[in-house]
Amino acid sequence: MAVDQTSEKMFREARKYLVGGVASSLHKSEFEPYPIYAARGSGSRLWDMEGKEYIDYMGSFGPSILGFAPAAINRAVVEQLERGTHFALPTESLNELSRKLTEILPGADLVGYQSTGTEANLVNFRLARAFTGKKKILKFEGHYHGWADELSVSVKPLALKAMGLRNRPWKNLESPGQLEDALDNIFVLPWNDLENFEKTIKRHRHELAAVITEPVMFNAEPVLPRPGYLEGLRRITRDNDVLLIFDEVITGFRLALGGAAEYYGVVPDLVTYGKAMAAGYPIAGVGGRREIMESGVHPAGTFNANPLCVAASLAAIGELEKPGVYEGLARITGRLVGGVRELGRKHGVKLFCDGLVSVWQLQFGIDAPMRDFRDNFKVDKAAYQKFYTQCLARGVRLHPSRGRFYISTAHTEKDIDLTLGVFDEVFGVLFG
Numbered sequence: 365m366a367v368d369q370t371s372e373k374m375f376r377e378a379r380k381y382l383v384g385g386v387a388s389s390l391h392k393s394e395f396e397p398y399p400i401y402a403a404r405g406s407g408s409r410l411w412d413m414e415g416k417e418y419i420d421y422m423g424s425f426g427p428s429i430l431g432f433a434p435a436a437i438n439r440a441v442v443e444q445l446e447r448g449t450h451f452a453l454p455t456e457s458l459n460e461l462s463r464k465l466t467e468i469l470p471g472a473d474l475v476g477y478q479s480t481g482t483e484a485n486l487v488n489f490r491l492a493r494a495f496t497g498k499k500k501i502l503k504f505e506g507h508y509h510g511w512a513d514e515l516s517v518s519v520k521p522l523a524l525k526a527m528g529l530r531n532r533p534w535k536n537l538e539s540p541g542q543l544e545d546a547l548d549n550i551f552v553l554p555w556n557d558l559e560n561f562e563k564t565i566k567r568h569r570h571e572l573a574a575v576i577t578e579p580v581m582f583n584a585e586p587v588l589p590r591p592g593y594l595e596g597l598r599r600i601t602r603d604n605d606v607l608l609i610f611d612e613v614i615t616g617f618r619l620a621l622g623g624a625a626e627y628y629g630v631v632p633d634l635v636t637y638g639k640a641m642a643a644g645y646p647i648a649g650v651g652g653r654r655e656i657m658e659s660g661v662h663p664a665g666t667f668n669a670n671p672l673c674v675a676a677s678l679a680a681i682g683e684l685e686k687p688g689v690y691e692g693l694a695r696i697t698g699r700l701v702g703g704v705r706e707l708g709r710k711h712g713v714k715l716f717c718d719g720l721v722s723v724w725q726l727q728f729g730i731d732a733p734m735r736d737f738r739d740n741f742k743v744d745k746a747a748y749q750k751f752y753t754q755c756l757a758r759g760v761r762l763h764p765s766r767g768r769f770y771i772s773t774a775h776t777e778k779d780i781d782l783t784l785g786v787f788d789e790v791f792g793v794l795f796g
């Protein structure tokens with residue numbers, strides 16, 4: 365169904381000059397023929413090239429926690445713009461942001477900066493190896509930590525058959541050109557299974573530097589940690605002299621100001637943060653215990669802590685630390701999740717819908733929480749793609765390939781009610 369013919373035309377044109385027609389492989393899903401070209405955004409709304417308005421639940425892949433073009437961030441960035449955009453020197457505002465982050469992020473005695481979550485996770489791998497003198501890192505199936513060779517392992521295996529046994533999984537490469545050697549120092553396990561985890565850690569503790577996890581598995585179809593799971597990871601890693609890294613690139617500043625560590629009360633040794641920390645500007649970083657952070661690892665980066673991004677981050681934190689912000693986000697998310705569940709019952713649709721503060725999920729074909737990435741194959745993706753296309757045509761923009769969505773502080777009850785109206789109509793069309 366053609367949604368925006370101008371976007372279609374522009375995408376055809378882009379492909380003549382730009383590989384794949386988009387700047388990130390994720391800016392267009394494999395299921396859609398072309399992406400919408402964004403003309404502008406404001407608050408919870410986005411406009412395409414033909415002036416069509418969408419209520420947006422993509423949140424720019426997570427950063428836009430204050431909606432599009434938030435006034436407080438615009439002001440801070442413009443002020444900095446006039447003073448200079450880049451010096452490759454420290455600034456007073458960098459000191460202020462660093463102090464603030466050590467106050468906000470549980471367990472972060474010191475912080476460091478990069479521009480993207482991918483880089484920041486690579487820094488955390490290097491820190492863990494430098495501190496422990498060990499080489500290997502354990503990651504979980506379905507967890508995304510960035511596109512680099514060692515990070516991009518068993519993120520999205522295409523079939524259950526390609527994954528091997530639960531206690532002895534096969535490692536999957538994600539891209540042509542990825543070094544097979546990158547797998548040598550990476551262990552992979554299914555998530556949410558403490559027994560399997562403990563056995564593996566005990567067996568390999570002498571060679572494992574760290575375990576990296578998204579505290580909530582928000583990549584692939586989202587999976588929440590089972591009660592006690594994060595606490596279990598903490599206990600088992602500590603007991604076996606293995607470091608625990610929380611990749612809070614999504615959960616950071618989204619579940620609480622102090623991310624999942626604050627929300628669940630589990631403090632990792634190292635944390636990776638990014639996305640929502642600057643509400644739409646490219647800044648990311650690491651934090652952790654002083655003795656680990658002072659292992660002699662201090663990576664360079666031309667744009668590390670760029671002053672515009674630092675200004676944006678300080679302004680974003682200023683907005684997010686106002687009283688009641690996270691309660692407000694959770695209330696709006698709750699209204700949407702409650703409404704979707706009710707529509708599921710009304711139309712007799714088998715679905716699973718849940719929310720966590722400012723992130724929510726919707727899957728068809730299942731009606732109970734998934735346990736790990738392997739359950740992902742039970743989800744009716746074909747139904748989701750039809751749902752996505754029908755919603756887009758009616759002005760609601762969801763994730764083009766999977767059921768994970770964001771709420772921003774700009775989303776209102778009216779947005780939610782309009783969205784539920786669209787869902788009601790689409791459920792009628794698809795499942796009536």
Ligand SMILES: Cc1ncc(COP(=O)(O)O)c(C=O)c1O
Pocket residue numbers: 425479480481482483485508509510511578583611612613614638639648
């Ligand atoms: C949990 C997580 N970690 C790391 C990354 C990589 O961050 P970036 O895209 O900024 O490199 C992402 C990106 O989506 C992510 O979701």
